[in-house]
Amino acid sequence: MANETPPQPEAQRLPRLGIFRNWLSLSGILLVASSLFAFVLLSLIDALANVSNPYIGIFTYLVAPMFAFLGLALVVLGVVLRRRRARKSGEISGGAPSFQVDLARPRDRRLLGWFLFASTVFLLVTAVLSYKTYHFSESVTFCGEACHKVMEPELVTYQHGSHARVSCVECHIGSGAQWFVKAKIAGTYQVYAVAFNKYPRPVPTPIKNLRPAQETCEQCHWPSKFVGNLDRTYNYFLGEETNTPFSVRLTMKVGGADPTHGPVGGIHWHMNVGNKVQYIASDDARQKIPWVRMTDKQGVVTEFRTPTFTNVVAESEMRTMDCMDCHNRPAHKYMSPDRAVNLAMSLPSLPDQIDRNLPWIKTNAVFALTRSYTNQTLALQGIATIIAERYPSDKFPAAQESVRRAIGVLQKIYKDNFFPEMNASWDKYPDNIGHMIWPGCFRCHDGKHTTADGKRSIKASDCNTCHTILAQGKGEELNLLTPGGQKFKHPGDEVDGACNDCHTGGL
């Protein structure tokens, strides 16, 4: 039988599952299994334990899934390499093994069932994982505590502010995919910066990267609200032996910006509901504003500039004023030593406060807080030493209890408002709401911004434009209210010039 066809060599296959028998895939499988186990265990701990530890979150929702995916990648890589090797060495031959599914065969039905079951479980697990990972990356824990040294100043001040129940992302990211992606891209760089210690101290202010207030603040605060007048009393103690009190009671004319909800005028007149104010700042911190344009409801445009500013302005450089140009520290307020000590001295009825009968305590307290310290531990010791030295027990035997309390209060003030490791404190971050220690409103309302013909300037230095001084002084003087407003009586000498020329917050 010469013309009999020679027997076809049977296409060679690897033994079942043999393709996985390689070191790469095996370690991959091990990695997937152990990270899934870790994930299950950690999420149980996270769900059941009552402590919120940021590291549990990071490991559960970021590190474990990362390793699971790394494991999967290893498995696939191992299979590919193994196949290639097997083909080269002739261990397998022929084309790809033919693939047939025959639902009439019970074995195939069983396999298909298992396949569907496994895919569903896999999909569910990844869905839960990615949902959890997404949520975790949006949480205050992640933003504020994960790199906790870096974010400590922002987190601590946030926890003491009126927005402590608002999560970081509601102001810093807001809703919508576009800003989410932007934030994650920026976030990836930040992780690198933190890992390699490349971040600036203090962390720069991100107003450039913040979304317009309409998309964040105004999701909760209704811009049309008519706020009207607010009654505010500011209490001070002078730097004298007797710590003389001095108070100012102001009616803040906050007003409103929408005629359908109240008279338009007052401080909230600037808001974009009716009027539009645009400006150009010549520095990154937006402390110098040489050019301002206002467009009123009728569309009439008026431009103001300082005398030395002659540049041609481009639309792209302008910023439209919104909530954050005045309320720029709604969540992270660093109290100045002056203000924090005034507050602590103005509440004598509480036990944990500074006793204003200690001679020179205002001056000494501000002095102790404003020394430069390299870290918190040294600062707390330094404060205790300075205060204890100024009130030794032989000279002030009866006041030792007050001295001890004052030290405690000052240390608390320091911990809440000063972050030497991050170089963050009141003097690093401008607060634009007033005009006492930063130019604030006077960046525009300084009388120097005029129209080109010089005929009109932005309303300025009349002390009763933005608020009326109802009462000032101490004791009985504070009961003499003048609804029309009094002339400001600066304590001590009459002064000239901008308040922040002399007042630094550490006076």
Ligand code: HEC
């Ligand atoms: C109510 C809104 C709001 C919330 C909530 C909020 N921030 Fe901010 N944050 C701001 C604004 C506005 C600025 C810009 C400040 C400026 O321009 O002076 C800012 C600035 C920052 C900065 C830059 C440094 C600085 O102090 O200017 C960091 C970092 C920061 N926030 C982190 C956080 C973290 C972390 C959380 C959550 C723990 C958080 N923020 C919650 C509004 C918010």
Ligand code: HEC
């Ligand atoms: C998720 C909702 C939410 C967002 C977003 C939000 N706030 Fe608030 N805001 C609140 C709540 C709640 C309070 C506290 C109200 C109270 O206790 O009377 C508050 C209080 C305030 C106050 C008055 C108290 C104070 O600290 O002086 C101001 C001003 C303020 N927010 C400004 C802002 C600004 C500016 C932004 C945007 C950067 C913003 N808010 C974003 C919910 C929000």
Ligand code: HEC
């Ligand atoms: C021109 C500066 C300026 C702009 C712009 C501005 N505010 Fe105000 N706002 C003030 C001042 C000043 C006060 C008075 C309270 C104070 O001194 O803290 C105030 C008061 C408030 C209060 C009441 C605070 C309280 O303690 O009851 C809220 C809430 C508020 N503003 C929210 C907003 C929101 C939201 C926006 C943006 C839509 C906005 N403001 C825009 C300057 C401004």
Ligand code: HEC
């Ligand atoms: C970017 C510049 C700018 C800043 C910053 C600014 N303003 Fe104004 N403000 C203006 C302009 C422009 C007008 C309209 C000027 C005019 O009509 O003379 C105005 C008008 C006003 C008015 C009069 C509104 C009316 O009834 O006509 C008040 C009150 C006021 N501002 C308060 C404040 C307070 C308080 C702050 C600080 C928290 C502040 N402004 C910060 C630009 C600014």
Ligand code: HEC
């Ligand atoms: C452009 C509007 C505006 C003008 C003009 C203005 N103020 Fe104010 N002033 C404010 C605002 C807004 C605050 C509230 C700051 C805050 O909420 O902490 C304030 C706060 C104050 C305070 C309390 C300061 C603090 O932080 O302890 C004093 C005192 C004061 N003003 C005095 C004056 C005097 C004196 C003048 C006249 C030279 C004047 N103001 C003119 C807007 C103005």
Ligand code: HEC
């Ligand atoms: C030429 C410098 C100078 C200027 C400008 C100035 N002050 Fe003062 N101010 C002082 C000195 C010095 C004291 C006394 C500080 C002390 O004894 O504690 C003082 C005290 C005060 C106090 C009493 C409590 C405290 O903070 O110690 C207030 C309130 C005050 N100034 C408000 C203002 C306001 C508002 C303006 C702007 C309209 C202003 N000052 C402008 C130098 C100045």
